């Protein structure tokens with residue numbers, strides 16, 4: 001079964017046709033700088049860069065989707081899976097996108113103004129080019145619907161919470177779910193017998209406590225701003241600092257929000273959001289770069305300890321995404337003080353680690369480490385494809401897809 | 404040596420004359436509702452309530468201090484210790500209050516606009532009535548000056564941090580320091596050989612990681628808003644929620660700040676900031692009260708796990724202040740999942756615990772608990788008195804006190 005996965009962002013669109021059974025990529029397309037006059041289209045396996053006729057999502061995808069169609073056997077394509085960032089309180093699992101669902105996603109615009117409108121635009125355009133197969137929405141937030149009230153709630157006035165649906169929704173759900181399943185397979189243990197802490201460390205970063213198969217805590221909150229220090233996001237911060245800066249700098253909520261989301265984090269401390277650059281600069285003695293790394297590590301270590309306390313212990317710690325998969329030095333630093341969790345690193349294995357193919361899991365813990373330390377390659381597109389295929393298989397809607 | 408300790412708040416002033424050697428209270432005076440037309444003055448050991456001539460700190464203390472002077476042997480009084488909330492980056496230990504120091508405390512008004520101006524007013528009034536002895540400032544923040552940069556810093560743009568001296572200052576330092584010292588004495592172990600987690604749980608609440616005698620992390624931040632769920636403060640919250648509420652509710656930074664500081668926390672969730680009431684209501688099946696307690700416990704447990712990770716383990720967990728000293732049920736809930744830290748409660752000892760006098764420390768851990776669980780009665784006034792006496796003894800200023 002082949003599934004097209006569409007990940008529609010504000011400045012780029014990524015679309016992959018994946019064979020769900022084998023995990024193989026049939027075609028991978030990306031459109032970059034979509035708002036500029038001449039967006040560029042690339043296909044994997046080719047160095048050619050094509051230029052779209054016009055700018056904006058409608059124009060660019062009108063140019064790009066037909067090219068993608070040429071590369072695949074359309075009769076094999078059984079559905080389209082869409083990454084939708086925010087499912088609010090409504091969606092706790094993937095769903096076939098009916099007109100009703102589209103309206104519900106629209107209703108969640110104010111919770112994710114930067115993401116949901118663009119995600120839905122992607123759905124509507126894709127439905128024009130692939131009208132004969134069901135389209136499925138896979139939500140970043142859905143996996144966290146199992147988080148219990150004591151962890152989901154903020155300590156704010158009850159009436160405000162209810163009026164605005166304020167709670168910890170959490171994000172990166174697709175990735176946390178995927179790497180947890182991969183880890184369980186690798187450990188040959190039922191997911192329902194494991195307490196896992198998944199550290200998704202990319203440009204955006206979050207930690208998730210997965211207790212016996214369910215997300216029970218996560219570091220991102222109502223928005224993706226809370227939690228770890230990230231590429232350009234502050235992560236956890238005293239709300240008193242936010243109001244203080246508004247007072248002293250005379251900034252609006254919008255300006256402060258932009259500052260916290262786009263000018264803070266690693267970039268704010270050391271001028272760049274790229275961990276590779278930071279590691280190079282730190283090695284050369286750059287103090288800001290060293291501080292940025294130290295803060296990133298310190299905060300992550302605190303979350304690991306905190307989530308161990310939430311679950312009463314931890315059986316495996318998972319590192320994933322750009323930084324988690326690639327930075328041996330960062331992994332080394334994070335687990336330095338975790339001996340009390342009986343998590344002990346095999347330094348050689350950690351250093352020698354090399355990527356190999358998909359489905360990639362490596363154990364970097366020492367043989368006497370009771371808590372396993374794993375590096376798992378995340379694959380959100382494949383996970384979306386799998387979840388989409390599952391919904392379609394189980395779906396009541398046969399024949400003509402629902403509109 | 405007798406020391407007068409002055410704790411000057413916005414609505415009340417507390418003044419105690421303490422014999423530092425014995426810890427005995429010679430006289431305890433409090434002035435309440437100081438801004439109302441007829442503030443009330445009380446002395447311990449007497450049920451009489453006196454009424455001040457006029458309102459405001461100047462008037463009320465002009466009435467009250469002479470009465471206090473009548474109760475003591477003035478020749479025994481060797482100094483006055485003042486609680487000053489914010490010492491900024493300047494003060495990392497108690498100091499004799501010279502005119503220079505007064506100016507420096509003034510310079511910190513914007514970091515603690517609700518506290519430092521009133522604290523300083525108290526100093527100036529007290530200097531009039533007690534001109535012949537040195538006055539010493541003891542700062543809530545000073546104890547946390549040892550927190551390393553990775554924990555002190557927020558991940559904000561570097562220029563803003565420097566411009567506004569933004570960092571984690573931490574509070575409750577006097578209490579955390581005092582209970583840590585009491586715990587070390589009780590355990591007959593040098594403080595420098597212990598990793599402690601001190602949980603100060605009053606109306607305001609904070610946790611502190613004390614590694615070999617030094618504060619290395621604490622949950623309150625640049626302001627006392629960050630960290631645990633408190634009586635009326637939200638504690639940790641997604642900064643995205645703050646800006647979201649400003650947008651949706653059209654509130655100013657000042658209104659949002661008031662809401663987060665005065666209408667949130669336990670009160671926001673369940674309508675009251677009093678843990679006793681909440682426990683009673685929860686026992687009767689009140690769902691909001693139960694949620695408020697569950698959130699309080701969950702967040703505290705996360706901090707204990709996090710600080711264990713910061714120190715690579717923990718030798719004793721300390722409960723103190725109103726809730727920590729009095730609520731067996733809350734202590735029971737918090738340590739429920741901490742077996743992985745080898746912290747095991749003796750449920751009987753926990754339940755049977757009773758206050759006895761000053762200097763009160765009880766071990767409520769099971770005999771096989773490697774990590775001790777202690778309840779310590781905090782005494783911030785005594786600690787201020789002791790610190791004041793120490794400064795005076797070591798001070799170069801003999802004879803006429805510095806002005």
Ligand SMILES: Nc1ncnc2c1ncn2[C@@H]1O[C@H](COP(=O)(O)OP(=O)(O)O)[C@@H](O)[C@H]1O
Nearest residue numbers: 201202203204273274275276321322323326327
């Ligand atoms: N070899 C490496 N060493 C350290 N960091 C790396 C390495 N490779 C990639 N990274 C970091 O991974 C981050 C991007 O992660 P990624 O998961 O691709 O982000 P996104 O959230 O944008 O998908 C960047 O900070 C990058 O510097």
Ligand SMILES: Nc1ncnc2c1ncn2[C@@H]1O[C@H](COP(=O)(O)OP(=O)(O)O)[C@@H](O)[C@H]1O
Nearest residue numbers: 604605606607676677678679724725726729730
């Ligand atoms: N027996 C008790 N059981 C539960 N909570 C208690 C008990 N006694 C006092 N408290 C709680 O302690 C808190 C006040 O603590 P305290 O240290 O006096 O606060 P402050 O920060 O104002 O000094 C209140 O929430 C109160 O309900």
